Amino acid sequence: MLPPSGTLCTRPPPVMRRLIRSAGLSDATAEVLRRFAGTVEHYPNATILSAAGSAPRLKWILDGWTCELRVLPNGRRQIFSFEIPGDPVLARPLNAVRPCTVMTLTNVECLDVAQLLESAGKAERREIRGVVDHALSLAEERRYEKIVCLSRNSALQRVAELLLEFHDRLSRVGLVDDRGFNLPLTQKHLADALGLSLVHVIRSLKTLRLAGMATFRFGRVSAIDRDGLAALCGR
Amino acid sequence: MLPPSGTLCTRPPPVMRRLIRSAGLSDATAEVLRRFAGTVEHYPNATILSAAGSAPRLKWILDGWTCELRVLPNGRRQIFSFEIPGDPVLARPLNAVRPCTVMTLTNVECLDVAQLLESAGKAERREIRGVVDHALSLAEERRYEKIVCLSRNSALQRVAELLLEFHDRLSRVGLVDDRGFNLPLTQKHLADALGLSLVHVIRSLKTLRLAGMATFRFGRVSAIDRDGLAALCGR
DNA sequence: CGCGATTTTGAGCCATGTCAATCGGAGTGG
């Protein structure tokens, strides 16, 4: 499938510009991305991001949040990870329960990586592969970190570590300003990701707020004391 | 590097036969493995399985146990996974702390996968790649399972789930007999893998023993009630 | 303005961690 060059710049994409800048892509590769502005896929909030065929498909998030999750037999949810703009995420076939499904947490715009690679030149293809592979290995490393965090950290430390992770990842793609960052999650989401009860997450956030380390309100995290949080989780 | 055909069958390898059988390899691929009997790498107990250069190297375990672990800043250990005969394991460069290092838990015999692939024909190469990739994806899935287990399960359930995992994986490579299986670990290892204190692991094992679900003594697990364990962890 | 979803707070309980002491087996030197 060719890139729809006819739709070139139908949608001057600020999110795409941000992605290009934050991933440090070359001009040629950036141009490949721009040619794809017309094939951006849109998913509404709270939908499952799935692959049509039987093979999983890798997507590249331009805007919005997703999470990897599984619904457990007892009805509870386990959230494995969150993805933000610039992250790749593997959309699996709908029937696949294992290891997880991907769900949008906001409206999401993304590109299909395989489709992107098809229409890129050799050099650009290598570059895109490199960037995506690197991001995937970071995601894998975060899974190891998560195991450590769940095994060894107190509730307070887990919450602090997650906020810290969000802060660092979001700031790398320019989504943090000096007053904080947007976090389109409920505290239940945090609980499901951290293996804690909702009530205890609320208490932990309160403790952080009173300690002046971070405030989470109205879908926004502000008053962040990065060093304080880092010290709290033993960095 | 060519396979050392001169050393053909210097060591009629029962572990290799088991691997060939359990992985369901074709005769041709089995022959490739057999030609490698002479290049089996040996590592003593309690050593780090590392790659010489700067790139990680994939090893294929023929005999013995290893684990992926990290030593945390506070001196405690986090064990991420255990590998048994038939498993691939990624030996990383010595300086790499992240995401983990691989340590032997017994004497270990293994093959270098890249070396193996080099000397295999095209068809055998594809087959070996398929088997190894499949095993790697199972390992990744186990990391997701581990996150669920650490988030949601009680200490008793975590211990039961780990024993169950050992039972199922070992039985797939013929290392379980009707009286149980060998488990070359201390209870401290279990504690480090499960995110529990040593004392509580001991208590949980006692509970399982008294409930007639499993007995762990002298490096051996016996009296296993597989269904009971499965029910306990909510399967 | 009313309703469902989310956040907040309190009370009480239980699982798990920590600390400390003991026990047993395997090696080791005399």
Place this chain on the structure above:
DNA sequence: CCACTCCGATTGACATGGCTCAAAATCGCG
């Protein structure tokens, strides 16, 4: 053969972090 030591396994007492249940407050939205 015995005394000694080390390591792993075991047990008890106690403290506490996090869970559950229940109720109230607040927010978002039609």
